[in-house]
Amino acid sequence: MASVPAVAPQVEIATRAGRIAAWTGCGIVVFAATLPWWGESSWMREFVEIACYFVFAMMWNLLAGYGGLVSIGQQAFFGLGGYAMLVLGNFAGVNPFLAVPIGALAAALIAVPVSLVAFRLQGGYFAIGTWVIAEVFRLSIANIPAIGGGSGTSLTALRGIDKATREGLTYWIALASVVACIAGVYLFLRSRHGLALLAIRDNEMAAQSQGIAVGRMKLAVYVVAAFGAGLAGALYFVGNLRISPDAAFSVNWTAFAIFMVVIGGIGRIEGPIVGALIFWALNRFFSEWGTWYLLGLGLLAVLVTLYFKQGLWGYAQERWGWTLFPTRRRLLPAPAAASPVT
Template sequence: MPSPLADTPPAPGHRFEVVRGTRASRAALAVGVLLVALAATLPAWGESSWMRDFVEIACYFIFAMMWNLLAGYGGMVSIGQQAFFGLGGYVMLALGNFAGVNPFVAVPIAALAAAAIAVPVSWVAFRLQGGYFAIGTWVIAEVFRLSVANISAVGGGSGTSLTALRGIEKATRESVTFWMALACVVASIALVYLFLRSKQGLALLAIRDNEVAAESQGIAVRRMKLAVYVVAAFGAGLAGALYFVGNLRISPDAAFSVNWTAFAIFMVVIGGIGRIEGPIVGALIFFLLNKFLSDYGSWYLLGLGLLAIVTTIFFRQGLWGYAQQRWGWTLFPTARTLRREP
């Protein structure tokens, strides 16, 4: 016999609203705005080494954020995203050294070039799935590395220097690079967050969970995966161009090193895969470990590996995932919650 309450209509006057924010998210927004405003003044009172450190970790973070979007939200685990990181760096250098383009202007152009190249690359990569896709993207990155290593105009295997910045004072160069890195970090967080809150973000999560079910509901699976792949390539190219603007020298082994993807995976896994907060937490931990333990050589790498193992065993959702499950912390809420109005 059905419950007498089953067909009982809501009490008169009860209204509901969709809640997409939390107290923690509003507090995080306020704190974030203050931190960004404070950080923007760093060139006026900080040391140049602080700005260089920030640019380096910003590049790692942007790269990790894009990898998290691709693998954590899109379900496409790639270990070859360094292909677009290196392409961004080399396109920026070519535009600066040979085309006379200001290297700072060349940074977004290089990112767009990496995104454009990702389209034909996807025709090959998307023929593979699962582990084959991961290995295939690594092979593609190696093809790019070997190809660039045979181009003598950009120094071949030994690389070359960015000469287009010679006429710019060191202080100006470092300040502009720092401000660009800060703007790119804020933009990457904002764009990923807004995307995940949109209908396209819901479609992407559905594809990650079950492609067949998502396609049966009318979602254009291949088109969505291509869009995310191109966006991730754009972010990787942006990080690469920005990194080598600050580094002033580029080589195929440095630009296309698999370590870029390895470190990105480390940051995302430590912080929490499939969460916007994950790369932020992971990047901060990675920066601290790199800053204070990198002088220990192989012991430093061993420590990174042990930390990753401990996290995957005891904190399978990552450190932020564990905090979110235990205390309900959500700084970037993407879910929709139905709440009765008082």
């Protein structure tokens, strides 16, 4: 009597909500790409600004939410990306739009030697240490007269490009950066490297005992987060046309990123998206209130932390099961085996 081999159980990642979100997102991106042909320039400028905040927040979420490396000094790479773009554009004759990804790459390269210092620290010391590193870069840049010193300088390389072309190209680069950021993080988390990163976050010693190269993975995530921060910085100052050390290396960049991630939901791809939209709305309608606006942001963050510990999207996910970017693997029951063959 022969028998049919048992069918192995299958692992599923995709969900129906995820597939709907993917097709909807593609439609939104295609529609958004047409904005420079019919929209107002103020809309494009606002999108570029919030796109920079979002990319920066997504990279901080990857570093802290998924990697467990809580940094409050990521503005170091934001500023380095911006200044690298400025130097390439003003002094090396590189097209500033081409200099945006090159500036991000420069920030990632600088992150390698910086990590040798930062990774000697653990926990709260790592967080404070990254802030100190960012301040060192700020003070160093402020003492270089060739790039404006402490008062900063303007991006003169864009003078020969008309305003409509400049704003359209900046908008398209921002849109492409947002799409690439979401897709890149999502595909990474679905890979075995993403599983390794989550294992390191949950228990570093246990992950190392299972053969995961902890040091190499943490370095890779740190460098990728630096690249994203540098990309956001280079893009922001291409749109702003002026850069200064205080603006480029301000701790507010990391503070706002933490706000967006905490409000939306840390450790979730949807978290920075929701947080960025909420931050944009609050900034759009209440920023003119000055100090009261900042107090309101802090109060909102406290309330969300107290009553929605997983963030707003985390609460919706737990209550209704919404998952637009599924990364968890679900084990499906194996099909019933065929009857034995006699």
